[in-house]
Amino acid sequence: MHSFLLRPVLMLLLLPFSREMYTRATVGKWDLLRHNIGISAMHMQLLNNDKVIIFDRTDFGLSNISLPNGKCRNDPNDTAFQRDCTAHSVEYDVALNSIRPLMVLTDIWCSAAAVMPNGVLVQTGGFNDGDHAVRIYKPCNDGSCDWQEIKNGLAQRRWYATNHILPDGRQIIIGGRRQFNYEFYPKKSQAEKAYNLPFLVQTNDPKSENNLYPFVFLNVDGNLFLFANNQAILFNYMKGVVVRTYPTVPGGDPRSYPSTGSAVLLPLKNVGGAIDADVLVCGGAPKGAYINAQNGNFVRALNTCGRIRITDPNPLWVMETMPLARVMGDMVLLPNGNVLIINGASKGTAGWELGRDPVLSPVIYRPENPIGSRFEVQNPSTKPRMYHSAAILLRDGRVLVGGNNPHAYYNFTRVSYPTDLTLEAFSPSYLNPNSMNMRPRIVSPLSRTTIGYQQLLVVQFTISCMLNKDLVIVTMVAPSFTTHSFAMNQRLLVLSGNVTVVGKSSYQVKVVTPDSVNLAVRGYYLLFVVHQDIPSEGIWVQIK
Numbered sequence: 094m095h096s097f098l099l100r101p102v103l104m105l106l107l108l109p110f111s112r113e114m115y116t117r118a119t120v121g122k123w124d125l126l127r128h129n130i131g132i133s134a135m136h137m138q139l140l141n142n143d144k145v146i147i148f149d150r151t152d153f154g155l156s157n158i159s160l161p162n163g164k165c166r167n168d169p170n171d172t173a174f175q176r177d178c179t180a181h182s183v184e185y186d187v188a189l190n191s192i193r194p195l196m197v198l199t200d201i202w203c204s205a206a207a208v209m210p211n212g213v214l215v216q217t218g219g220f221n222d223g224d225h226a227v228r229i230y231k232p233c234n235d236g237s238c239d240w241q242e243i244k245n246g247l248a249q250r251r252w253y254a255t256n257h258i259l260p261d262g263r264q265i266i267i268g269g270r271r272q273f274n275y276e277f278y279p280k281k282s283q284a285e286k287a288y289n290l291p292f293l294v295q296t297n298d299p300k301s302e303n304n305l306y307p308f309v310f311l312n313v314d315g316n317l318f319l320f321a322n323n324q325a326i327l328f329n330y331m332k333g334v335v336v337r338t339y340p341t342v343p344g345g346d347p348r349s350y351p352s353t354g355s356a357v358l359l360p361l362k363n364v365g366g367a368i369d370a371d372v373l374v375c376g377g378a379p380k381g382a383y384i385n386a387q388n389g390n391f392v393r394a395l396n397t398c399g400r401i402r403i404t405d406p407n408p409l410w411v412m413e414t415m416p417l418a419r420v421m422g423d424m425v426l427l428p429n430g431n432v433l434i435i436n437g438a439s440k441g442t443a444g445w446e447l448g449r450d451p452v453l454s455p456v457i458y459r460p461e462n463p464i465g466s467r468f469e470v471q472n473p474s475t476k477p478r479m480y481h482s483a484a485i486l487l488r489d490g491r492v493l494v495g496g497n498n499p500h501a502y503y504n505f506t507r508v509s510y511p512t513d514l515t516l517e518a519f520s521p522s523y524l525n526p527n528s529m530n531m532r533p534r535i536v537s538p539l540s541r542t543t544i545g546y547q548q549l550l551v552v553q554f555t556i557s558c559m560l561n562k563d564l565v566i567v568t569m570v571a572p573s574f575t576t577h578s579f580a581m582n583q584r585l586l587v588l589s590g591n592v593t594v595v596g597k598s599s600y601q602v603k604v605v606t607p608d609s610v611n612l613a614v615r616g617y618y619l620l621f622v623v624h625q626d627i628p629s630e631g632i633w634v635q636i637k
């Protein structure tokens with residue numbers, strides 16, 4: 094814990110070039126990975142074989158990629174094409190930088206998902222004829238896997254709902270348009286129905302809702318932190334009881350869809366003793382922005398973040414100011430515990446044609462720095478990524494960025510912000526070639542090792558520069574399902590440990606694995622060794 098706190102200060106002392114590195118707009122690098130993946134990356138999830146599942150919607154019209162083997166989808170109920178031989182979901186292979194078309198049977202638009210403890214992606218809901226469906230995707234390495242659909246897997250229609258994986262291995266599905274309730278998947282029995290959630294009635298703005306895609310995090314006590322509109326509660330989902338009501342976010346502006354800020358659970362430090370949990374909510378559009386935008390008045394986005402210690406019995410929001418106002422941003426936890434705020438617009442709101450003035454520069458937020466020195470502006474992209482865009486972390490530490498389609502169809506011409514079919518990668522400054530000698534490389538355990546709770550884990554690594562033992566941490570990241578500016582199930586654990594020398598440039602760090610299933614639900618995580626803020630490539634570990 095000590096080293097984690099001191100790190101930013103020591104960084105400045107140890108790196109003579111860090112001042113220059115940290116100058117505005119010279120950090121971070123953009124690479125175009127593919128100029129056309131055929132669809133617009135609206136929903137994304139990294140799986141434990143380093144393949145990313147991407148999908149948009151079936152009723153955008155014909156996509157730019159055909160279904161495999163001359164397949165076509167016949168759906169008399171689709172609102173665009175009842176016979177469609179194009180794909181609306183693809184699998185992206187990170188290592189090969191290649192795309193494989195997948196087939197969804199009904200509309201998956203504005204849906205949610207979570208990866209189950211066995212690594213299978215379970216997606217829920219969507220629009221129209223797909224709003225009660227559950228879709229299963231089992232990762233494979235031979236190109237044989239595809240979506241399997243369970244037509245009426247849900248008790249209620251789920252469109253703009255948020256999912257979270259639970260300690261018992263099920264997922265909870267919360268809200269969605271005109272759904273003031275939650276349900277589980279899989280169900281305990283066929284008869285298990287949805288449960289009422291009055292919080293979603295209380296937070297529903299009659300004019301523009303502003304409580305869709307609520308921000309949901311599993312707190313370290315096993316309760317769920319739920320944030321919708323400008324309110325938050327701690328919720329015991331098993332008993333249906335509100336455990337704690339948090340204060341309203343200062344200023345009172347809404348932060349969830351369509352106001353669409355973003356939120357993360359900041360790194361959890363599993364270093365013995367009680368664990369604090371902080372939530373950071375950033376950006377969004379002010380109250381009334383949706384109605385204003387529909388009338389052609391695109392108001393400036395919010396430039397504030399609120400941070401709250403959700404484990405504190407009397408918590409308060411601490412407000413901070415971002416260097417750039419942003420609506421529809423994504424917040425990505427980087428392996429070193431920093432937060433990348435990326436994508437979005439500086440005016441307007443979420444919704445068809447309602448965003449203006451893309452924010453091209455990401456910002457890094459350093460949660461351990463003192464207030465006033467946490468934000469750092471990064472080099473800009475050239476591509477607007479506003480409504481229906483996404484960003485996720487990859488195992489090598491890059492951030493995969495795609496999407497942007499503020500139109501009801503694929504529109505490439507005669508519009509201000511054409512449908513974007515590209516994929517880019519943003520590389521934070523820890524991937525600079527000149528810091529490669531400071532980058533640890535994990536030697537053991539091998540990727541896909543299984544671990545348990547509260548176990549001693551020895552991670553062996555090499556590093557070519559001189560190692561500062563006090564500046565080594567191990568982190569574990571749960572990859573998120575990201576859509577509409579929210580990364581569901583995103584979670585980062587800091588495991589501090591003791592470093593010993595094994596040989597020339599070779600070290601081991603001994604850490605204790607997470608204490609409990611509330612801290613880290615069973616399933617696949619990326620594990621990184623971080624030295625002086627520079628992470629190794631991750632390895633996959635499965636908590637069993």
Ligand SMILES: *[C@@H]1O[C@H](CO)[C@@H](O)[C@H](O)[C@H]1NC(C)=O
Pocket residue numbers: 129156157505514
């Ligand atoms: C996608 O397909 C449309 C329709 O065929 C075409 O007009 C457009 O140029 C294509 N876009 C890209 C990026 O290939």
Ligand SMILES: *[C@@H]1O[C@H](CO)[C@@H](O)[C@H](O)[C@H]1NC(C)=O
Pocket residue numbers: 167168169170222
């Ligand atoms: C289309 O909708 C009708 C009426 O809801 C339903 O009975 C039918 O099964 C649907 N067809 C398909 C292919 O989903």
Ligand SMILES: *[C@@H]1O[C@H](CO)[C@@H](O)[C@H](O)[C@H]1NC(C)=O
Pocket residue numbers: 154500502503504507508
């Ligand atoms: C987008 O394209 C569709 C046809 O594919 C067209 O009907 C629609 O008007 C276009 N939208 C805009 C905003 O130009």
Ligand SMILES: *[C@@H]1O[C@H](CO)[C@@H](O)[C@H](O)[C@H]1NC(C)=O
Pocket residue numbers: 589590591603604605
């Ligand atoms: C690291 O060393 C300290 C002091 O010797 C000890 O208390 C702690 O248990 C060690 N941690 C691990 C994970 O071995």
